Amino acid sequence: MNNFFEIKNTTFKVSGSEKVKNVSFSIKNEGDIVCLLGPSGIGKTTILRSIAGLEKISQGEIILKEKTLSSEKTHVEPEDRKIALSFQENSLFPHYTIEKNIKLSSRNSNRDQININELIKILNLENILNKFPHQISAGEAQRASLARSLNSNPDLLLLDEPLSNVDQSFKEEIQVKLKQILKKLKITTIIVTHDSYEAFYLGDKCGVILDKELKQFDDPYNVYHFPNSEKVVMFLNRGVLIPAKVTSPKSLENEDLGVITGNFVNPVEIGTNVKLLLQPEDLQHDDKSNLKFDVIDIKFRGTSFIYTLKTNTNNLLPVFVHSHHVHQHQINDKFGIRKPIHIEHIVCF
Amino acid sequence: MRTNVWFISSFLISIIVIIPIITIFSSFFQDTSNYYEILKETFFLEYVFNSLFLLFGVLFLTFFLGVGSAYIVSFYEFPGSNFFKWALILSFAVPPYIYAYSLFAFFENYGTAFTILKFLFGDGNYNQHIPKFSGMLGLILSISFSLFAYVYILARSSFLYQSQNLIELGKNLGFSKLKCFYSIILPAARPAIVAGLSLVAMETLAEFGAVDFFSVNTLTTGIYNAWIAFDDLAFANRISFFLLLFIFILFLTENLSRRKARYHLEAKGGFKKKQKTKLYGYKAYYAFSFCFILFFISFLFPLSQMLYWTIKFPENLYDLNIINLLLNTLYLVFLSSLVLIFFALISNYGNRVSNKKILNVLSTLSISGYAIPGVILAIAFITFVAWFDENIIKTLGFLSIKKIFIGSVLGLVIVYCIRFYSLAFNGIKSGYEKMNISVDESAYLLGYSKTKTFLNIHIPYLRNSLLFVIILVSLEIVRELPITLILRPFNFETFATTAYISASEDLLEAAAVPSLCLIIIASFFILLTSKYILRERSE
Numbered sequence: 111m112n113n114f115f116e117i118k119n120t121t122f123k124v125s126g127s128e129k130v131k132n133v134s135f136s137i138k139n140e141g142d143i144v145c146l147l148g149p150s151g152i153g154k155t156t157i158l159r160s161i162a163g164l165e166k167i168s169q170g171e172i173i174l175k176e177k178t179l180s181s182e183k184t185h186v187e188p189e190d191r192k193i194a195l196s197f198q199e200n201s202l203f204p205h206y207t208i209e210k211n212i213k214l215s216s217r218n219s220n221r222d223q224i225n226i227n228e229l230i231k232i233l234n235l236e237n238i239l240n241k242f243p244h245q246i247s248a249g250e251a252q253r254a255s256l257a258r259s260l261n262s263n264p265d266l267l268l269l270d271e272p273l274s275n276v277d278q279s280f281k282e283e284i285q286v287k288l289k290q291i292l293k294k295l296k297i298t299t300i301i302v303t304h305d306s307y308e309a310f311y312l313g314d315k316c317g318v319i320l321d322k323e324l325k326q327f328d329d330p331y332n333v334y335h336f337p338n339s340e341k342v343v344m345f346l347n348r349g350v351l352i353p354a355k356v357t358s359p360k361s362l363e364n365e366d367l368g369v370i371t372g373n374f375v376n377p378v379e380i381g382t383n384v385k386l387l388l389q390p391e392d393l394q395h396d397d398k399s400n401l402k403f404d405v406i407d408i409k410f411r412g413t414s415f416i417y418t419l420k421t422n423t424n425n426l427l428p429v430f431v432h433s434h435h436v437h438q439h440q441i442n443d444k445f446g447i448r449k450p451i452h453i454e455h456i457v458c459f
Numbered sequence: 460m461r462t463n464v465w466f467i468s469s470f471l472i473s474i475i476v477i478i479p480i481i482t483i484f485s486s487f488f489q490d491t492s493n494y495y496e497i498l499k500e501t502f503f504l505e506y507v508f509n510s511l512f513l514l515f516g517v518l519f520l521t522f523f524l525g526v527g528s529a530y531i532v533s534f535y536e537f538p539g540s541n542f543f544k545w546a547l548i549l550s551f552a553v554p555p556y557i558y559a560y561s562l563f564a565f566f567e568n569y570g571t572a573f574t575i576l577k578f579l580f581g582d583g584n585y586n587q588h589i590p591k592f593s594g595m596l597g598l599i600l601s602i603s604f605s606l607f608a609y610v611y612i613l614a615r616s617s618f619l620y621q622s623q624n625l626i627e628l629g630k631n632l633g634f635s636k637l638k639c640f641y642s643i644i645l646p647a648a649r650p651a652i653v654a655g656l657s658l659v660a661m662e663t664l665a666e667f668g669a670v671d672f673f674s675v676n677t678l679t680t681g682i683y684n685a686w687i688a689f690d691d692l693a694f695a696n697r698i699s700f701f702l703l704l705f706i707f708i709l710f711l712t713e714n715l716s717r718r719k720a721r722y723h724l725e726a727k728g729g730f731k732k733k734q735k736t737k738l739y740g741y742k743a744y745y746a747f748s749f750c751f752i753l754f755f756i757s758f759l760f761p762l763s764q765m766l767y768w769t770i771k772f773p774e775n776l777y778d779l780n781i782i783n784l785l786l787n788t789l790y791l792v793f794l795s796s797l798v799l800i801f802f803a804l805i806s807n808y809g810n811r812v813s814n815k816k817i818l819n820v821l822s823t824l825s826i827s828g829y830a831i832p833g834v835i836l837a838i839a840f841i842t843f844v845a846w847f848d849e850n851i852i853k854t855l856g857f858l859s860i861k862k863i864f865i866g867s868v869l870g871l872v873i874v875y876c877i878r879f880y881s882l883a884f885n886g887i888k889s890g891y892e893k894m895n896i897s898v899d900e901s902a903y904l905l906g907y908s909k910t911k912t913f914l915n916i917h918i919p920y921l922r923n924s925l926l927f928v929i930i931l932v933s934l935e936i937v938r939e940l941p942i943t944l945i946l947r948p949f950n951f952e953t954f955a956t957t958a959y960i961s962a963s964e965d966l967l968e969a970a971a972v973p974s975l976c977l978i979i980i981a982s983f984f985i986l987l988t989s990k991y992i993l994r995e996r997s998e
Contacts, residue, residue, distance in 0.1 A: 164900050188903035195904050201897035205920040214905060255901075262905050 112176055114140045114298055115266060120170025120180075122156045128322065129153030133170070135317055135327045141296030143289070145313030145330075147306055149345065152319050154302040155198070158268045161300065162195040163188035174266055194264035198271040200251040202243040202258070208250075209239040212257045226261055232287045233257050234280070248275035253284070260291065267292070267299040273308065285311055306346055310334060318342050336375050337387070340459050349389035352425050354458065356382045362456070366421035367401070372453035384458035390416050390430035396448035403427065405443045419445055465909060466818065469809020472802045473821035476880050479839040480828055482846075486696035494689040502676060510664065510677040510702070513598060517663045518656055520603035525610025526652060528753055530640070533618035536735040537743040543750040544615075545989040548608045550757035552981035554938040556668025557958060557974045559601040561761035562592045563672070564768075564967050571764060598673045602663050604757040609662075610655035617651030618644065657706065664702045665832035667941040668959055678702055682834060692838055699835045706830070762978055768971030775969045779957070781976060788953045788980070791943075792933040794868070795875040799932055800925060802876065803883035807891055808913050811899070826881030833878060833941035840874045840946070841865055871946045878942060879935050883928050890924030891917075927988060934984040937977060954980070 113136040121131040130153040137144055148154050159165045161172055163179065163186060172180040174193070179186045202211045212235075213226065230236055233253045238246050246254070252275045259267055272288070273281050289312055292299050303309050309316050310330040317327040320341045326333055337343045340351065354362040354370065356378045361371045364386065378384060395417075403419035406426070410433070417439065419427045429447070439445055498506070531537075532544050553561075565571040568586045576585045592600055621644065629639040645652075670679045678698050685695035738746055769776060806825075810818050828836065844864045852860050864870040894917075902912040918925075940955045947956060954977040961970035 162900075162904055164903075188900065189906050189908055191904075192906075193904065195900070197897045197901070199895070199897060201895060201901045203898055203901070203916055203920070204894065258901075258905070264904075 113138050113173075114142070114175065116171075116173045117161075118171040118173070120160075120167055120172060122153055122160050122165070123168060124153075124156050124165065129156040130319055130322050130324065133157065133324045135315075135324065137298055137300075137315070140298050141293060142314045143292060143299045143301065143312055144315045144317065145301045145303060145309035146317045146319060147303060147309045147333075147345070148319035150304060153322065154304075154319055155270050157319075158195055158270050158300065158302055161266070162193050162268055163191050164195070192265040193268060194259040194262045194266075195268040196252075196255045196259040196270060196272055198252075198274060200243060200248065200255070202251055202254055204243050207240055207242055208235065208246065208254045211243070211254060212261055214258065229257050229260055229291070232291065233284070249277055249280070252276060256288070260295075260297070264297065267297050269299060269301045271303055272301060274303075274305075281308075288312070306334075306348075318345060320345055335455050336457055340385070343387055349387050349392075350426060350428060351385040351459065352388055352427070354384055354386040356380050356384060356458075362386060362458070365423055366403075366425060366427075367447070367451055368449065370451045370453060370456075372456040374456045374458070376457075378458060387457040387459075388427060388453075390428040392453045393427060393429045393451065394448040395429060395431050395435070396446045399446035399448050401447045401449050402444040403447070405439050405441055405445050408439070408441065417445055419447075463813075465805075465809040466813035466815060469806045469813065469818055470821065472806045472809075473818065473825045476802070476825040476828060476877050477821065479836060479843055479874070479877055480824065480831065482839040482843045483696045483700065483831060483835060486693040486700070489693040494685050494691050495694055498681060503681070506676055506678050506681050509595065509675055510679075512595065513602075513675070513677055514660060514663055516595075516599040517602045517606070517659060520599060521607040521610050521659045522652070522656060524603065524607040524753060525655060526614050526645075526648075528607075528750060529611045529614035529618055530644070531746050531749060533615050534644075534735060535738050535746055537738040537746040539747055539750065540735075543754060545986075546754050546758070547611055547750065548989060549754070549982055549985055550605060551608045551934065551985050552978045553605055553758060553761045554668065554940070554955070554977070554981075555602045555605040555666055556672055556940060556962070557765070557970075557977065558605045558761050559597060559669040559672045560958075560962050560967050560970055560974065561764035562597050562601055565760070565764055566590060566592050571767060594673055595675055598669055598675050601669045601673075602666055606659045606662055607753075607757065609658045610652060613651040613655035614648050617648035621647050660706050660709070661830045664706065665830075665834075667832065667834055672962060679832065679834075682832065686834070686838055692842055695838065696835060699832055702832075762975070765971045765975040765978065768968045769975050772968045772971070775972045778969075779972050781972070784952060784954050784957060784973065784976065785980075787951055788937055791868070791871060791875070791953065792936050794872045795879070795936055796929045796932050798872060799876050799879060799883040800887075800929060802880065803887045803928070804918075804921075804925075806884060807887045808917065811891060811896075812909055822884065826884050828877040829879065829881035831878075833939065834945070836878055837874055837942045837945040840870065840877070844870070866946065866948050868948060868951070871943065871948075874942050874946055875936055875939070878939075879932050882931055882935065886928035886931060887921060887924055890921045894920060930984050930988040934981055934988070937981050937984065 116136040117133055120133050122129045122133065135144070146154050146157065156165060160167050160180065166185050167180045168182060170181070171178055174191070177186075178184050179191055179193075202208070203214070206214065212230070230239065233256060235250070235254055235257060238250050238254070243251055243254075252272065256269070256272055259269070273284055276284055285308060291297075301309070301312055310333075313330055315327060316330045316333045318325045318333060325342050326338045328336070328338075333342070334346065334348070337346060343349060343351065352364055352366075354364045356362045357369070358380060359377070360373065361369055362384065363369050370386070403421050405417050406420045407418035409416040409418075412433065414433050415431045415435070415438070417429045417431060419429060421427060427447075429445070528543070528547055532540055532547070563570075566589055568589075570589075572589050573585050576583065576589075625643055625647065626639060629643045634642060664679065667679060667683075670677055671683075678701075682695045682698050685691045685698065806822060810822055831839075844861060848859055848861050852858075864873070898916065898920075899912055902916050903909075907915065937953075938955060940959055943953055943956050944959060947953070952960075954973040957973040958970040958977065961967070961973070
């Protein structure tokens with residue numbers, strides 16, 4: 111069966127300057143959600159604009175429902191693509207009310223259409239329907255724009271940082287509802303975001319764009335647990351790389367932590383010096399352990415604490431501790447690590 | 460309609476508007492008469508000196524009047540401040556030549572001033588005590604009081620858009636009010652003030668009626684003489700080209716001196732509406748007096764003078780076919796506005812959707828018509844039509860087309876369109892600039908074609924800008940003199956031409972009625988536009 115949507119070896123440019131090169135990925139099923147992650151200015155928006163037809167491509171191919179939309183020789187105009195793009199900035203028609211903005215979409219679709227009133231209710235837009243775009247907040251404008259895009263019944267929906275201006279308190283609720291709507295209506299969606307948690311929650315697949323390349327395209331779980339490069343690790347900022355030596359097919363050794371056992375994600379030759387990815391949840395706290403390091407930083411994350419420990423060789427180790435842990439540690443306290451250390455997935459570079 | 464169609468339409472419109480402008484520049488490749496040699500050995504230096512003196516005199520006075528009044532009404536609240544806010548732009552209704560008639564007539568020997576003094580104090584030799592505002596001084600005053608509103612409007616708008624945060628920051632830094640003005644307010648308004656002054660400069664060097672009336676020998680006189688006395692259009696064009704070049708260099712220097720400084724910040728929640736300071740006592744009195752005197756001198760004075768003559772010599776009122784003049788004026792206004800709006804809309808949208816550099820260049824060139832004196836533009840048009848008729852039409856064996864374009868309403872409308880194209884183009888462009896390109900993109904992504912986006916999204920959005928442009932163009936056409944004078948059909952008069960013809964025959968009293976009508980109509984248009992011109996952010 112052919113893919114619903116596909117990008118083949120495409121280079122994305124803006125005003126002649128290369129933003130992201132040789133990108134290839136596909137969306138197999140209608141209704142799947144893909145999230146593209148990456149730092150600001152990396153070219154995520156350019157990818158969306160090119161998919162929407164607002165930018166042309168000079169290399170590669172963009173295919174939707176087996177029809178080539180963009181290639182070196184082909185360029186289907188944006189209005190003929192049945193692709194909706196919800197911009198990050200306010201792109202509502204300034205001279206129309208929010209209600210008119212939402213109802214302006216002119217496409218018909220065979221797909222089940224969402225009830226517009228339900229959509230307005232879900233996105234909490236009831237109170238601003240009669241207002242003009244300049245009279246509402248950035249978060250409200252973003253939600254109205256999202257409603258307009260959803261109401262246009264596109265074959266492919268592109269969302270550019272859809273919740274970046276939405277209040278934190280409201281964000282999770284919207285994320286849940288957005289996912290419900292997209293799945294219910296089977297709207298295939300590509301979401302661009304720099305928020306990895308948002309991407310991991312919403313996406314069936316996640317792509318990480320770094321250094322002008324799509325570094326990794328995989329399930330959210332794999333992107334998190336099996337990052338395929340140091341760059342991805344650094345971007346996700348969820349662990350540290352410490353030096354270690356592979357001692358057997360199921361173990362390696364670090365000068366500070368001693369022997370670490372587990373399953374290698376990729377086989378590594380015994381005796382090789384590697385950089386081991388250590389994530390906060392890989393180490394476990396144990397007050398009775400003899401393996402102790404100094405606490406140099408404490409991050410309170412509500413449900414957890416993340417302690418940063420300094421080893422004898424000046425490596426910094428993050429350790430996750432439940433916030434209901436029986437007692438708290440202070441800076442410069444000695445902090446025990448349970449031995450033996452076992453990591454389920456050993457990722458090393 | 461695909462992008463290409465919009466590109467081609469926009470391209471063609473720009474070319475049509477540019478043709479007479481190119482004709483002017485092509486004068487550099489044509490032979491000139493010996494007028495240049497004669498002029499060089501006689502009055503050329505005097506013409507240049509007078510032009511510079513006039514230019515800097517007008518710039519200085521309009522800067523002082525425009526910025527001063529804008530500052531007072533923008534930052535202070537005093538009795539009548541809301542009235543003066545819009546009343547000060549009424550000076551636009553009085554073209555420099557009508558102001559010149561009033562100024563001259565009021566202060567001349569046995570003029571209106573003499574009559575008033577005689578009425579108040581009885582017979583006396585007042586003439587020797589009444590100052591005479593003729594020649595260069597009269598010219599500078601006439602042009603300045605008529606045009607200072609350019610600086611007033613732009614400076615006021617800039618003052619309004621300055622965030623209160625900036626001013627509060629100045630206060631926090633311990634700046635006095637004067638230092639706040641010089642260090643924060645004035646520099647931030649610099650681009651707007653310079654834009655206003657550049658409009659004043661162009662209008663001053665293009666001024667025909669007042670210069671002619673006061674018989675001041677400026678380069679405009681040189682242009683006129685080159686054409687009338689020596690039939691040397693090429694040289695006339697060259698002089699006007701150098702005039703424009705001078706203005707361009709002047710303002711380019713100013714622009715370069717700014718380097719990369721920015722004069723406003725994007726208002727993403729950072730804009731705070733200005734709080735006006737309430738004035739009491741003598742301060743309120745001074746502010747009121749400054750604005751009232753300015754309003755009186757720039758508008759009430761010429762209006763009263765014309766009204767006085769109209770009442771004193773009522774026979775002039777009966778001699779004039781006012782209805783006919785009004786219909787002629789409105790006919791020109793209607794046709795020209797229609798064509799201009801159509802051209803400017805298509806051209807702007809074409810530019811927006813095709814985003815081609817060539818169109819940008821052509822648009823920039825096409826709006827330079829506003830900087831070219833009306834006399835020159837009219838003559839250039841005649842030259843081009845004559846050349847086209849001689850070299851193309853007759854060669855192809857068709858009947859002459861001269862009569863269709865020269866001395867016809869059609870020709871008049873075409874040249875108005877070239878002259879005022881920049882007003883229409885820029886008016887619509889400024890409307891477009893407020894509309895983020897993502898609005899267009901959103902429309903396309905909702906399935907709207909280019910044409911549907913233009914008709915359903917852009918036109919409704921631009922309706923205020925369109926209305927504003929129509930009124931602004933109407934105002935300019937009502938006031939316009941040299942083009943109408945040169946290109947109008949036989950026996951086809953407007954208020955402006957009737958006033959000029961009477962004044963040039965030394966029948967200033969007879970010029971009063973058409974002048975008064977012109978002021979009233981122009982005031983009506985100004986009052987209609989004032990809502991847009993004076994629009995504040997909160998509205």
